[in-house]
Structures are given as structure tokens and as C-alpha cells.
Amino acid sequence: MALIVQKFGGDALGDKGKGKARSGDEPLFGAQFLHDKFAYMAQLVKKSTDRGDKVVVVVSAMGDATNRLLAMAASLTPKAPARELDMLMATGEQQSIALMAIALHSIGVPAMSLTGAQVGIITENVFGKARIREIDTNRIEKALAEGYVPVVAGFQGATADQEFTTLGRGGSDITAVALAAAIKADVCEFYKDVDGIFTTDPRVCASATKIDRISYDEMLELASLGAGVLQSRSVEFASNYKVPLHVRSFLHDNVGTYVVPEEKEMEDVVVSGVAFNRGEAKISLKSVPDQPGIAAEVFGRIGAKGIVVDMIIQNLAVDGRNDISFTVSRSDYEAAMEIARKLATDLGAGSVIGDDTIAKVSAVGVGMRSHSNVASRMFKALAENGINIQMISTSEIKVSCVIAEKDLDRAVQAIHKAFEGDRRAVVNN
């Protein structure tokens, strides 16, 4: 008998329009749709309770309900108070928990819906992106002891004054992990429309395989690099509290991927996964005066516009001048170029060169700590395929290269192939 937190997100409860805001005039959820989604998820929960497990369910709002509610508010004013937006958005998850509890009840599983406030998720006094301060587990433990499956609203909490707050996008994952930590659950399961975490995107590389176990650190690198299955904040939270995560499919019973504290054997796998991001852009400021404070000025101005810079490369100075290159998300490219041109004039730098046809590919693995030749093997794989490396960045468990976007698929395949043998050798041991 295990104590399990099961999280059902927007992809489990939603439709294909997820993430795309629809106008309020479009149809939302038909009776059949609702029945299919909630009745199906309820059966998954029942499988666990039938085995004798104690289960806590965490649900998100249905599909794009959150975007629809935001669109309602936007129809009144572009500047709605954050407090009132949280009041409005909290209804999305509240509808989900009631419907899930009803679906469970209808198949004989006693269930009790609980809002963030009811379940005792106390947050700081910030609307829209509150952080959890503490969780009072009395109510949830009482419900479990009475034989109920608590069905908890993700994404929301309340301040000590009973003001409703939300935890920011992806906050339902945080709710699940935080609850699992608070009640010391054996595992926190995430039901997704994928089989687990893969060594790379199978749509790009047919030989990609599901990873059985991966460390929090590796998962964080994969998540922030665009693998996008779990929110980075929730993985950090899990890492801090050592909550084992299990990313699995809601379509079948197979074991998915466990995200767990680092294990000795993980170091034997040199590269756990190959991550990539297509939507990048590169900007180079040529011939910048090599003076203290220049970099602070450049990235201060860019950061002030809310643009997040990813990689930064600065060459060695030549004749008191050097080149500064950096990458940004492609959606920020035009704005960043404008700032860069202004900077070049103000600082007396040379030309500004931009390229919005680049991509980033990264090899991730805790095994890099004990294997010294990972970067060179990666560069060799790219070179053998005639792919030029424009920028390089490394961390303890990651090597990232910026390349032309047109080369990306071949690069992913080449790197994946280069380290495939190692993985197979380990798995077959």
C-alpha cells in the first residue's frame, strides 16, 4: 500500500485547443467530452485505490479554461487588478475538482474536492504568482483517514487572510509536488499524453528511447532546454524535498519515467538526453571598447526591457576592442536588435550583426562529471556531419551548441547516435 499523489493536467482534462485562447463565443465542453475526460481519469484513480493505495488527486482547469477566463476579464479592461484575476481564475480548477469528485463518486470511489484554501495551501501575499509558504496537512490527512480520495485544486492557494492566490503558469505541478512533500507521499505521478521522458524528441530522432530513471538535475536541464514535460519550478521543488516523480501516460498502464535523486548508476550513462530549442536568435556587437562596466551596460539595457538572454560569449580583446555575442528567444529578436543598434552608437562600437535562423542543441547527463570527453565527442559528431558550431556553452552536466536552424534535425540525430552505444551498454549490463 502506497501513498500516491496523482496529477491530471490540462492535456489529460483538456482538448487539442490547449494553450490557444479562444473567444468566449466558441463552444467549450460538451457533455460527451466531459464524460469522456473525467470518467476516464476517475477509472485511472480507481485502479490505484482498488490496489489498496491511498491517493490524493490534483487537477488543473479543463483544457484552455484559464485562457478563456483571462479573455473574459480582458473584454472588460486590459488592466484588471491581479487580485480579481486570481479570484476569477480560481474557478477553473474549482470546477475541475467538483467534476472529478463527482466522477469518482459515480464509480464508487468516495472523493472530496478541496480548494487550495480548504486544503491549507498558504501562500505569500502576491497575486498571480504566489509562492507557497506552508501547507497545513490536517484537512487532507483527515479526509484520507476517513477513506476519501481528496481531489485538490492545483494552481491555487490562499494567504493567511483567506485571499485567493494563484501560483503562476504550471502552478498545478507545484501544487502536486508540494502536497506530495507535505504528506510524505511515496511518489507523485504526472499523467501526461506522452509515455515519459525521452532521450530526445522521437519526432526528430526515430531511435529516441524512453528514459527509465533520471535525476532532478538532468530533468531540470532538459525542462529548461525545451523538453517541456514538467515545469522547472516543480522539478526544483521535488529536488529540494526529494519527492520521487513519475511521468507516465494516461493512455496505458506502462511504467513511465521516474525523476529521482541522483543515483550512483546514473553516472554510467554519459548523456541522458539530447535537448534542443528551435526558436532562438543571435546578436553580435562587434568591436566594443574593452572597458569595465561595458557588459553590465549592454545586458542591463536588454534586461530592462524584460528580454531574457541565454548564452553570452565574449572574445579575448584585440587592440582594446572585443566582440560580444548573445542569444535571445526569437520572439525578442527585433526588440533586442533595436537596443543593440542604439548601444553600438552610444558605446562607440562597430557593427551589429543579427541572425534569427539559429537553434540550440544540448547534451545533458550527470555522467559528464566523470567522463571528460563528452564535449569533444559531441563536436566530432557535428563536424562529421558538416555542421558548423557558432557558439558553445557548458555547465557541469550539459554541453550546448548554437548551430544553423536548418542543421538542427541532423545535429540531434548525430549527437543522439554518438552516445547511443554508451546508454545501450549500460542498460544491457
Added chain:
Amino acid sequence: MALIVQKFGGDALGDKGKGKARSGDEPLFGAQFLHDKFAYMAQLVKKSTDRGDKVVVVVSAMGDATNRLLAMAASLTPKAPARELDMLMATGEQQSIALMAIALHSIGVPAMSLTGAQVGIITENVFGKARIREIDTNRIEKALAEGYVPVVAGFQGATADQEFTTLGRGGSDITAVALAAAIKADVCEFYKDVDGIFTTDPRVCASATKIDRISYDEMLELASLGAGVLQSRSVEFASNYKVPLHVRSFLHDNVGTYVVPEEKEMEDVVVSGVAFNRGEAKISLKSVPDQPGIAAEVFGRIGAKGIVVDMIIQNLAVDGRNDISFTVSRSDYEAAMEIARKLATDLGAGSVIGDDTIAKVSAVGVGMRSHSNVASRMFKALAENGINIQMISTSEIKVSCVIAEKDLDRAVQAIHKAFEGDRRAVVNN
């Protein structure tokens, strides 16, 4: 400067589909619709705050949102737990308060949405139709003192254990009146799609006029007789706590109808209003043995099926037998007839005669207490128009007659005309 509770109901925030459950697949609220409704109502509130009044707003769910939520639950099971239905339905009002607060904020009126639980409406531990136990006014008074317009969710409360409850259909009116009583508001305003309470339905009688002031007791008789503008429970509540109500139109600024404690002058108006109900049916049990306990048996069996009996007439016994007649809502006619036939057999009574083409017309007025000839004037008016009276029932301030439904419109016109002169004489004084 006054302290005012302003209630906006489904007809103010809703569409024409009100009360008719639509499938979840149909479009709900478009951006323009939302803007029109909430922005318009916010302007009405602003008129009061601009005058320096302190305002508390109470809102219902939008249009038929409550029915839509119930349809969602019904798609999962016909037997959803009441607790979970309340959890689900509470989201309807919660969306309304957030949107109303946003609309007010957008025109410069500081507003703060508050759920039933947040505003301190503590109810008994019954789901679906909880009664209010007490109201903790701290939060609402703090918000008012800080210059906010509190926007309160109607229809909902919470138990002392923070379980969400709802107050039953029409519960938003109760919320408004209860809050007005708790904070000792000067008046509780109901914004409706009518100008006020009329002496009768203007669609039936063109000479119907708006009533300026009416007593709680008269309003109760009119409400329960089908005038349907205010819920009976909320009028009772107002009567108990002497809360002045003001039923007014949201389409213009004119004064509507005040519902207030009885005033001396009200007795000068013999008949305040003529109410009627088309959907009635009559059942007669002939030749029932005149024994103790028979009436209890008859109406016990009918009540056990959840059928509400309105009028009951029992004739004087002749030869140890008498006739019992009663009226029920027409929707209960078939079920009641079946019970009556079974009763006739079991009790050894005579034939059972039913008629589902009847209607009820009533004259209501506190003036009846001091004017003895009201009933006879009413009967005379009907007789002069050749309308046969089938049953009669009276209370201290009401005379009701059952007539053929086909005669109803003429009956209403005749009775209205018979007492019109009295009213005009009083108003012209």
C-alpha cells in the same frame, strides 16, 4: 449619504436564455456580451458612489450559468453528491463577482470581490439549500471603511468548517437582504428588468399601474401567488429584520417599488394588487365517508409524493358523506389524480373528478383588514362578467377564487377595474 445594498440578478447579468438549460456545446458569453452587461451594471453602481453613498454589490451567476454547471455534473452521473454540486455551482457567482469588481475598477471605482465564505456568511451544515446561521460583518465593514465597494457572491455561504454551501434557488436575493440586515443598510435595491411591482400584470390588464409602496405581507401574497419578482424567502427575511427593499429597473433611473413595513396609509388602499396563476388543476373526491382522520389520510398520501396542495375545500357532511376538493400545480395533476383514484377505492368514496383547465385569481391588500366588503365586491365583479366561481379561499389580506382558465384574463381585468377607483382616490388625496 446612504448605505445601500445593490443586487444584480440573472436578468441583469444574463441573456434571454435564462432558466433554460443549454447543452455545454452551445456558445455562452461572448466578449461583447460580457462587456455590455458588466460595464453597464458598474455604471449604475458608480452613480451611487458618485453621490457619496456607500454601496455593497451582490451578484448572481451570469444568465443560466447555474443550469449549465448542473448539466455538466449530470453528464457524469444523475446522482452527484450535494457537497460537490455546491462546490461546482459556487464557481458561477465567483466568476460574476470577479468580473464585476474588474468592471468597477476599470471605471475608477475601487472594488473588492468576496465569496460567501470570505464575507462571513456562515450557514448550517446542509448542502444545496442551507439556511444562514450568522453573518460576520468584520470583513465587509473593513472593506467599506477602506473605500472599497465590496462585491459579494450571492447564493453561497460556508459552514463553520469552511465547507461551501448554497442557499437554494433564489438564494442571491436572500444574500442581499441578509447582508443588508447585518450591516444595517438603509435600503436593499433589486435591479430588475421591470419598473417595479405592478397592481397586476400589464400584459393582461392595460390599466395596471406601478405600486409605489407595498407592505411585506402584501408582497409575500403577491410573490407566492406568482408575481415572481422577488423570492418569498427573501421577503420574509426582509420582513423579520425590517429591511426596506427597493425593486427598480436597471434600464432607467426612475423610482420603482418600495417594499417596507406596513404603514397606516396603506390601509386606505383596499386592494393593492390582483395576482393570478394559470397553471392550476382541481381534483374532487366525491362522497367520502365523514370520519376523523380521513383528511389526514388524503393529504398525507399526496404530500408523501412531494405534491404541494394549495386550496382545500370540504363541504358540510350530508348523510355521513362529504366532498373534498383541492387544487394542485398543473404539473402535478396526473400524479395527484392517480393517488386520488387509489384513495377513492381504499376509502370507499365515490367518483373522482378532475379538471386541469382552471386558474386562480386573487385580490391582495392590507386594506381588507378595515374594509369588510372586499370579497363581495370581487364576487360581484366576476358575476357581472358572467364568470363562474368554482372555489373560494381567503386570508386576512387576500381573497382567492378558482375559475375556468379561459375566463382568467377577463377576471383579472374585472377585479382590477372594480378596485381601481379606490386606489386612485387614495393616490389623489
